Amino acid sequence: MYAYTHKRAYRDLGNIDIRQYLHHLADNTNHLYLHLPFCRSKCGFCNLFSLAGASSSDVDKYSDSVEQQLIHYGKPEQVQQARFSSLVAGGRTSLLLNEQQLERMFLSVEKYLPVEADNIYTVIETLPIFSDENKLGLIRNRGVNRISIGIQSFVAEEFKIFGRSHTVKQSNEALERIKKAHFGELNVDLIYGIPQQTIDSVCYSVNEALSYQRKKYLSILYI
Numbered sequence: 001m002y003a004y005t006h007k008r009a010y011r012d013l014g015n016i017d018i019r020q021y022l023h024h025l026a027d028n029t030n031h032l033y034l035h036l037p038f039c040r041s042k043c044g045f046c047n048l049f050s051l052a053g054a055s056s057s058d059v060d061k062y063s064d065s066v067e068q069q070l071i072h073y074g075k076p077e078q079v080q081q082a083r084f085s086s087l088v089a090g091g092r093t094s095l096l097l098n099e100q101q102l103e104r105m106f107l108s109v110e111k112y113l114p115v116e117a118d119n120i121y122t123v124i125e126t127l128p129i130f131s132d133e134n135k136l137g138l139i140r141n142r143g144v145n146r147i148s149i150g151i152q153s154f155v156a157e158e159f160k161i162f163g164r165s166h167t168v169k170q171s172n173e174a175l176e177r178i179k180k181a182h183f184g185e186l187n188v189d190l191i192y193g194i195p196q197q198t199i200d201s202v203c204y205s206v207n208e209a210l211s212y213q214r215k216k217y218l219s220i221l222y223i
């Protein structure tokens with residue numbers, strides 16, 4: 001059980017010098033998290049820091065900065081000798097990136113860090129409207145093991161409250177495409193506590209999500 005950091009909780013890291021912590025990389029199994037803060041629009045319930053309405057060139061500029069950070073933080077010997085067991089490209093809506101931007105993301109990480117996305121546990125977050133066959137094919141070929149999609153509810157009346165950028169129909173269509181792409185793991189985000197939601201309607205959404213399952217596994221995130 002965990003909670004997301006509220007958007008007002010972020011602070012300047014100020015005087016923290018990352019070099020003081022590099023020795024921890026050698027003793028641990030390390031996890032690499034690539035934060036992608038972009039969303040097409042802001043959902044009514046979302047209290048996370050996210051950048052809605054960014055243009056493709058904004059995403060390119062962000063990718064330039066990430067690459068600069070990778071060059072900088074990838075240099076020390078301790079980083080080059082570290083072992084990374086997972087790569088998570090998450091945050092907000094990773095598949096909002098176009099195919100070139102996604103490809104660049106993988107290439108940059110693999111160029112500057114001792115990471116091969118194919119050989120480690122790789123996770124990516126998406127939304128129905130960005131889960132087209134081309135992007136799904138690209139990330140599948142890049143060895144993504146787990147895809148996580150935000151659905152929230154399969155009940156149209158509940159869903160309308162959110163002001164999301166997709167419909168229940170688009171959710172189902174995206175899940176069909178994901179199923180066909182054969183990812184090892186599928187995570188479906190659902191929300192409960194929606195006004196007028198009932199136990200029956202929650203169960204309906206859970207059962208709809210389970211109808212796309214590939215393995216007998218259900219995780220519940222309580223926020």
Ligand SMILES: C[S@@+](CC[C@H](N)C(=O)[O-])C[C@H]1O[C@@H](n2cnc3c(N)ncnc32)[C@H](O)[C@@H]1O
Pocket residue numbers: 045046047048091092093125126127149150151152189190191223
């Ligand atoms: C990192 S968030 C967003 C992922 C993706 N952008 C999306 O909207 O599907 C992951 C999940 O947290 C859940 N969540 C619950 N409460 C939330 C809140 N107050 N703000 C944002 N997400 C929340 C939603 O189910 C959401 O899909």
Ligand code: SF4
Pocket residue numbers: 038039040041042043046047048050091092093127150
């Ligand atoms: S798409 Fe996800 S991260 Fe973006 S505003 Fe909506 S809930 Fe928040």
